[in-house]
Amino acid sequence: MAILCRLHRAYGDALIREIRAALPEEEVREWPAEAGDPDEIEICAVNRMEPGFLAPFRNLKLISATGAGIDHFVADPGFPRHIPLVRIVDPDFAARMADYVLCWVLFHHREVAAFLAAQREGRWAYRLMRSAHEVAVGVMGLGQMGEVAAARLAAQGYRVLGWARSRRDIAGVRCFAGAGERESFLGETEILVNLLPLTPETRGILDARCFAAMRRGGVVISAGRGAHLVERDLIAALDAGQLRAATLDVFEREPLPQGHPFWTHPGVFVTPHVSTTATLGAIVGGFAENVRRFRRGEPLVNQADPMRGY
Secondary structure, X not given: OEEEEEOOOOOOOHHHHHHHHHOOOOOEEEOOOOOOOHHHXXXXXXXXXXXXXXXXXXXXXXXXXXXXXXHHHHOOOOOOOOOOEEOOOOOOHHHHHHHHHHHHHHHHHOOHHHHHHHHHHOOOOOXXXXXXXXXXXXXXXXXXXXXXXXXXXXXXXXXXXEEEOOOOOOOOEEEEEOHHHHHHHHHOOOEEEEOOOOOOOOOOOEOHHHHHHOOOOEEEEEOOOHXXXXXXXXXXHHHHOOEEEEEEOOOOOOOOOOOOHHHOOOOEEEOOOOOOOOOHHHHHHHHHHHHHHHHHOOOOOOEOOOOOOO
């Protein structure tokens, strides 16, 4: 029986080479050229897949994501939920996400886009700058990544609000919880940072109602999952002036298709799902450890729950 790897190309050939080196006793095949007989595949490591990709592998016993997100697995109506699904958790995930969030909060707080536009036009466009403590940043999702990002923003001097499904206590962060407190949280937020997991409850949460509840002229930074955002509602809120800008790192379709209005909308800043990425070492080490545990019949690490979405 063999392992099939459908990998992203961010690390080129190094990723498949390192997986083979870490599992010398295993037959490791790379999709698509080496896939071979589907009945010989017992373990799959998958970056992204279209619905139904796993269906031909009738002897599949373990599935591994190559990152933290499992939304593309959950979105597949034919996903075999009886088969264990594990994911990669990099200890540095949260710190790199906090870097991304702080970068873009500073970008919008300090109105960098306006200065870049003025430079292109040859205009000396002086503006008064506010202090960080005058800017209210709301972080939706206070898991590992959200907690570190919120703490980083608070240390920078921002007035930080946090919202999650259940009550949290984070130093320097005013926390809100549950559906009953979401409107109050949004009403005080100028820059909204989305780091929620994708669940049935959070799908489409960045919608017209959300934007209308925010302070007028606000900003959205979305680095959670693409399905959190109702794209047409964002464009409408930008065009109406309810929002002044949005930074998007995740999308319903990735790569973002050519011709999509986000590419050219003056209020939208696009990054190609780079807010945080597992290191090569974390991907290889995490996957190899679970393969070895699976072979020995031991409990798996970082096993996901498709019903919860993470």
